Amino acid sequence: MRFAALSLLATIASAAFAYAAPSSPATNAVEARGxxxxxxxxxxxxxxxxGGATAALTxxxxxxxxxxxxxxxxxxxxxxxxxxxxxxxxxxxxxQGLVGIALIIVLTTVDxxxxxxxxxxxLVCGLLNLICGALLIVLKVVATVELVVVKGLLVEILKLVAxxxxxxxxxxxxxxxxxxxxxxxxxxxxxxLLSLTSVFYCFKTLY
Ligand SMILES: *[C@@H]1O[C@H](CO)[C@@H](O)[C@H](O)[C@H]1NC(C)=O
Numbered sequence: 001m002r003f004a005a006l007s008l009l010a011t012i013a014s015a016a017f018a019y020a021a022p023s024s025p026a027t028n029a030v031e032a033r034g035x036x037x038x039x040x041x042x043x044x045x046x047x048x049x050x051g052g053a054t055a056a057l058t059x060x061x062x063x064x065x066x067x068x069x070x071x072x073x074x075x076x077x078x079x080x081x082x083x084x085x086x087x088x089x090x091x092x093x094x095x096q097g098l099v100g101i102a103l104i105i106v107l108t109t110v111d112x113x114x115x116x117x118x119x120x121x122x123l124v125c126g127l128l129n130l131i132c133g134a135l136l137i138v139l140k141v142v143a144t145v146e147l148v149v150v151k152g153l154l155v156e157i158l159k160l161v162a163x164x165x166x167x168x169x170x171x172x173x174x175x176x177x178x179x180x181x182x183x184x185x186x187x188x189x190x191x192x193l194l195s196l197t198s199v200f201y202c203f204k205t206l207y
Pocket of ligand 1: 063
């Protein structure tokens with residue numbers, strides 16, 4: 001189970017990086033951009049922001065795959081959830097910082113590649129799959145007595161994810177439509193398990 005869960009995350013993460021195209025070593029890029037201290041990338045391109053968030057979240061989310069029914073408790077999860085929320089909060093601020101910047105700058109990677117809307121959708125869905133894949137693992141092992149409080153923690157994460165999406169949609173025309181085509185079933189499943197369909201009304205055609 002643990003191995004399967006980890007390789008699932010690894011697959012999802014590499015799918016995300018396949019979209020994050022040209023191949024500077026991800027960890028160096030993230031360190032250079034200050035994610036170690038959650039300072040954000042300080043960049044004005046969407047690939048830098050979403051790719052950086054994905055790279056920063058990957059090891060944190062991986063911790064959730066080691067959770068067992070014994071330690072799937074609010075106490076054990078709270079610090080991990082706090083770290084995930086920190087990274088998402090910085091990411092949201094970075095996306096908000098793109099308002100007013102020319103779309104061509106937002107869509108051009110540091111390597112000078114102009115991303116399509118479908119490329120951005122791929123990056124975003126890679127991130128959504130990564131997060132929801134880890135959350136689903138938690139939801140599968142959590143014991144009934146911990147369910148309500150653990151769900152509460154996971155809801156906080158997904159609410160930030162929704163906020164991130166609603167900052168991205170107005171920036172990039174057609175992004176929601178492109179995401180609807182490829183968004184993973186795991187994302188929809190976790191939204192439904194956490195009773196957040198009204199928060200994620202953007203995906204209403206998929207429920
Ligand atoms: C939960 O327990 C497993 C198995 O002992 C351990 O590997 C993991 O790190 C623990 N996770 C947390 C968050 O305490």
